Amino acid sequence: MTRALTLTVTLLCALLLALAGAVGVPHRDLSPQQEARAQRVGDSLRCPVCRGLPITESPNDLSAQMLREVRDQVALGRSDDQIRAYFTTRFGDTVLLDPPRRGVTLLLWMLPLAALVFGAAALVRYLRSAARAPDAPDAALLARVERDLATRKDLS
Numbered sequence: 445m446t447r448a449l450t451l452t453v454t455l456l457c458a459l460l461l462a463l464a465g466a467v468g469v470p471h472r473d474l475s476p477q478q479e480a481r482a483q484r485v486g487d488s489l490r491c492p493v494c495r496g497l498p499i500t501e502s503p504n505d506l507s508a509q510m511l512r513e514v515r516d517q518v519a520l521g522r523s524d525d526q527i528r529a530y531f532t533t534r535f536g537d538t539v540l541l542d543p544p545r546r547g548v549t550l551l552l553w554m555l556p557l558a559a560l561v562f563g564a565a566a567l568v569r570y571l572r573s574a575a576r577a578p579d580a581p582d583a584a585l586l587a588r589v590e591r592d593l594a595t596r597k598d599l600s
Contacts, residue, residue, distance in 0.1 A: 474519055482518045485527050486511050490541050498541060 474482060483500055489510065491502035499507040499514075510531065517527045528540065537543045 474515060478518050479515075481524070482511070482515045485518070485524050486514050488524075488528065488541050489514070489531055490539050492535055492539060 486500040487498045489499045491497050491499050491504055491507040491510075493504045493506055494502045497507075499510045513530075514527055517530065522530075531539050
């Protein structure tokens with residue numbers, strides 16, 4: 445009976461340890477201000493899998509892990525910029541919902557503006573040319589119209 449009891453207790457301890465490992469270590473308790481700051485930083489980080497959602501709204505496991513890391517870094521006293529830099533070094537600038545305007549991203553920011561300026565200039569040019577009245581009627585055209593009118597009078 446003692447051997448069975450020892451085996452049962454050992455199995456229960458192993459089960460509890462396995463469950464504790466599956467659940468994971470809870471993140472540090474944050475004050476309401478720290479939690480609000482972690483949410484604000486999380487709102488500025490993009491889910492690497494979803495690509496359209498911040499990590500605070502993504503249902504993805506990777507986003508949940510990233511948000512836990514944000515909370516841990518807030519608890520350690522790191523600044524918002526330091527936390528963003530931490531994720532940028534691991535995932536690149538694409539992890540930021542508002543990437544810095546340099547290099548290729550600068551080009552991506554400037555293209556719509558350039559297209560807008562080019563389109564406005566083309567529209568102004570077209571409207572100016574359409575608004576211009578002809579200076580003088582074309583003599584050949586007038587002669588042809590008069591000839592056609594005279595031919596019609598002769599037919600009637």
